[in-house]
Amino acid sequence: MRTFRFFLLSCFFLTAIHTSAQTQNISLEDIWNGTFRTQRMDALHSMKNGQQYSVLDYDRVSKSTTIDVYDYKTLSKVKTLVNSSDIEAIPYFTDYTFSADESKIILATDVESIFRRSTLGHFYVYNTSDASVTLIAEDKIQEPTFSPDATKVAYGLNNNLYVKDLVSGETKQITFDGKKNEIINGITDWVYEEEFGFVRAFEWNASSDRLAFIKFDETNVPEFSMDVYGSALYPKQQVFKYPKAGEKNAIVSLHTYNLKADTTNEVKLDKAYNDFYIPRIKWTNDPDVLSAQYMNRHQNELDLWMINAKKESAKIAIAEKDNAYVDVTDNLTFLTDDSFIWTSEKDGHNHIYHYDKKGKLINQITKGNWEVTNYYGYDDKNDVIYYQSVENGSINRDVYKIDLNGNNKTRLTKNTGTNNASFSADFTYFINTFSNTSTPPEYTLNEAVSGNLVKRIKDNSALSKKLLNYKISEKEFSTINVNGNDLNMWMIKPLDFDATKQYPLFMYQYSGPGSQQVANRWNGANDYWYQHLAQKGYIVVCIDGRGTGFKGAAFKKVTQNELGKFELEDQIDAAKKLGDRAYVDASRIGIWGWSFGGFMSSNALFKGNDVFKMAIAVAPVTSWRFYDSIYTERYMTTPQENASGYDDNSPINHVDKLKGDFLLIHGSGDDNVHVQNTMRMVEALIQADKQFEWMIYPDKNHGIYGGNTRLHLYKKMTNFIDAKLGDKL
Structure with a gap:
């Protein structure tokens, strides 16, 4: 009934646009001064209890930032977890990251951009139990990341990797050959960042006693230089490694560091690769087993390796080949038994597959002449996969659920247009963002099991009303x-x-x-x-x-x-x-x-x-x-x-x-x-x-x-x- 009411309102809005007194022209100044800016929801973190979420809030009066916790069902504020006005060392912070158990939080300050995704900044660890704050490093660092047990933080500094022990306070440097425009440890080079879409090239294992990282030797990669004119009397020059088509790439290698033994081993495979990429690494639930994706330079062959760091052995689980190219994604998900979810275009459309831990196909979960456009995750309590697809037309997006065995597919979103979901940690709820050409973004809380509306969170009715005055075709x-x-x-x-x-x-x-x-x-x-x-x-x-x-x-x-x-x-x-x-x-x-x-x-x-x-x-x-x-x-x-x-x-x-x-x-x-x-x-x-x-x-x-x-x-x-x-x- 509510869906029908919404449909009537949408129709009314469309009719109103074309029948009201549309007298005002859209000026270029209107477009770029924020006249038509939409209200959006801040990026939220779903708390591990699945019933609450946190958001970063900024108080313009006090010029302080807070991490506030809200209840999914009521949308009411439960508490303020962190307030920068209470922290003498941090006037404000611009981002935050929880440890897995949510006992600690990394707070980002003084962040500056390097390239599209990479940044440098000062980072602090906030302890929720006693409100203590610890500066991770005096220098500006990259990609600080908690170990799963929240006792350590690994980070990049000057092309090397470091680990700070949060219990003893000691910091240990674990690579020593990093050098600008030559060797990078654990942080991607320019072209990986831009084209493979990630910056942090190191990962903790499940037991917090090993780090896997990619090393980039870009010594022989040609340099590119740009003049930066600025406002000084003389311009500066920015010089960085940029491999153009057909030129030398960075030589990459995969390594594992054992924190207990203080040893680093290079991963050796029994397959010879010449001029290759390592676009993704990810530990399985087994703390000894690392997955790594190796791809040839043409990018039409991708091997998913399972590497046992303890036994120093490796086997290929999946070998994908394509006449054109194989897409790299972040969809690899390991289940409790280390069987895994994988997405592939091998049947002609992008779909979801389930493999056992050795790479034997269990089943193809989704099928059809349509594309899966987003994989949201796996609910292990109910054996359900959540995803987005274009099954309702290639210009539209809907949210679906399907059983792990490929049965009981259910469309969860009701309105035609673009739907995108953000799920709670336990998959009880999802916040849906919906829009189409006649409806500005609307945010609703929905039940994950049915898609039914729980509560409307935010819409852009004020913008809709404002647009009635403009000449809109x-x-x-x-x-x-x-x-x-x-x-x-x-x-x-x-x-x-x-x-x-x-x-x-x-x-x-x-x-x-x-x-x-x-x-x-x-x-x-x-x-x-x-x-x-x-x-x-x-x-x-x-x-x-x-x-x-x-x-x-x-x-x-x-x-x-x-x-x-x-x-x-x-x-x-x-x-x-x-x-x-x-x-x-x-x-x-x-x-x-x-x-x-x-x-x-x-x-x-x-x-x-x-x-x-x-x-x-x-x-x-x-x-x-x-x-x-x-x-x-x-x-x-x-x-x-x-x-x-x-x-x-x-x-x-x-x-x-x-x-x-x-x-x-x-x-x-x-x-x-x-x-x-x-x-x-x-x-x-x-x-x-x-x-x-x-x-x-x-x-x-x-x-x-x-x-x-x-x-x-x-x-x-x-x-x-x-x-x-x-x-x-």
């Missing part, structure tokens, strides 16, 4: 048949759209492998920008072509070895088909994208010069030879093996085809897609005698933000669109 979902495939598409038309008139068309895409931009979820900042453009008289369209995700492995991996070829064909042919529609002015079609999307928009303007009048490329890859090894070679192998795949599809080699209007934008401090890409493109355009416009944002990284930067960027892009496509508006 509906985001229309559909498919468009291009090159034999029904591609997902959304379209935003001017609110006063008249099918007898012709409108300029502006296309957005990202198009990267496994990505998705056509999704039934609430607005991001760019969606408001598209509404701003629609108010000016543009039709805005986004199409997910071949190579994007959540429609099966074959659809995603068809682009292998030809990154940008089929994706570009789909964007060009889709533009042609849209240009044939009576209400589209085929002489005024533009396209834009960021990063991979900038690579695509550049290619679209050059190779599709008879279709596109203009393009904007932000932080684009202009040659795959300039980008990093792990990402690029996953889809392209190496340039030594696949020179034509690299060069035929890189826009820097097609500048001679430019006929339309081109705007090129980059941040000079981009450590990911280096500004080298744009500089080399600029030089190529100059030598080809091609006129274009460009903009460099000093010291800005791949996200190009900070202060007034985003507003300036979007004003520049909007002005360019108006000048090149909007001449008849």
Whole structure:
């Protein structure tokens, strides 16, 4: 009944948008000054009792931070666990981590970013029993991590690993060869951090007496340097190791340290690997057995090893192979008997599997022509798996449960759109975040067993009400048949759209492998920008072509070895088909994208010069030879093996085809897609005698933000669109 009531309210909201006095235009200032900011729930930690959760709160008056504990069922505050105003050494902290038994908490202070995920900071251990505080190290350190028994903390400092004994107070250095830009122990190098998505490359075993860690020898990895202009008289230079496609990677090795014996052993395997990766390590419940994933450089073979650190023996549990590549995930889960959960695309779609501890398949838990998009965990009391999938359509997300044996699958979420769950530690409850294109994020507490609503936590009704005053067009979902495939598409038309008139068309895409931009979820900042453009008289369209995700492995991996070829064909042919529609002015079609999307928009303007009048490329890859090894070679192998795949599809080699209007934008401090890409493109355009416009944002990284930067960027892009496509508006 409540679901039906919610559906009526949603319908009312949609109707209200289109029938109320929508008089106010969305300005660029509105978008970037927080006018449309959504209320969100702070990241929470589910307490081990499963009935409570903790959140980090900040008091703007006292300028102090607290860790507050709340009851799931009542949502009422139970207690304040930590208050920085009570701790003389810590005026405030910005993050916290519990020990496994929740007797101690690591508090983060003075945190500074290194790259996308890595940070340095001062960290303290707070003891909940006596409120005592212990500084872990005088220096700024990385990734402090409790041992399972909460008696020790391991951390990285200056490329070495240390262990602090919280009982004796003594700190022991356990590696000694760490050196900047040469040897890193237990912390990932730049390319692992960026492409394998993790920083901490060390793990405690279950009995807290062994550490496993990965060592990176990046001595022979080529260096990249960036000027940092800052505000001083002389700029600084940032130098770091960055393996581009086909160049030397760091040499990795796996080691285990025995705390009792004070000895370190390198893991030796009876399989010869040449130029390989170790993208994941994880101890099993057996304190002697470590799992490690080894992957060849092409990333089309992945071996899951079970390594006995005590016996110094190892066996392969799973050997995955793929004609294209094998995805690395964090879904490996060990059950009490050390059988394990694993996800794989081996049947053509991403699904969940159960193996015994030796790697023998027990059963495939989920099946079907749809993708599992998130694995939430395993409830060992009830033998139930919780996951998210696109079974209800590739642009939607729902939360499901299923028995470990693959029976009794149940859809837990009720509303069509994007649902994402955060479960309590004992899987009694989950907090669901729901949104779709007409409903801003709503947070509800639900029973895990049934999905039934327990309580509404937070919504964005105030934002919904505010938007009634603005000219908001509906985001229309559909498919468009291009090159034999029904591609997902959304379209935003001017609110006063008249099918007898012709409108300029502006296309957005990202198009990267496994990505998705056509999704039934609430607005991001760019969606408001598209509404701003629609108010000016543009039709805005986004199409997910071949190579994007959540429609099966074959659809995603068809682009292998030809990154940008089929994706570009789909964007060009889709533009042609849209240009044939009576209400589209085929002489005024533009396209834009960021990063991979900038690579695509550049290619679209050059190779599709008879279709596109203009393009904007932000932080684009202009040659795959300039980008990093792990990402690029996953889809392209190496340039030594696949020179034509690299060069035929890189826009820097097609500048001679430019006929339309081109705007090129980059941040000079981009450590990911280096500004080298744009500089080399600029030089190529100059030598080809091609006129274009460009903009460099000093010291800005791949996200190009900070202060007034985003507003300036979007004003520049909007002005360019108006000048090149909007001449008849």
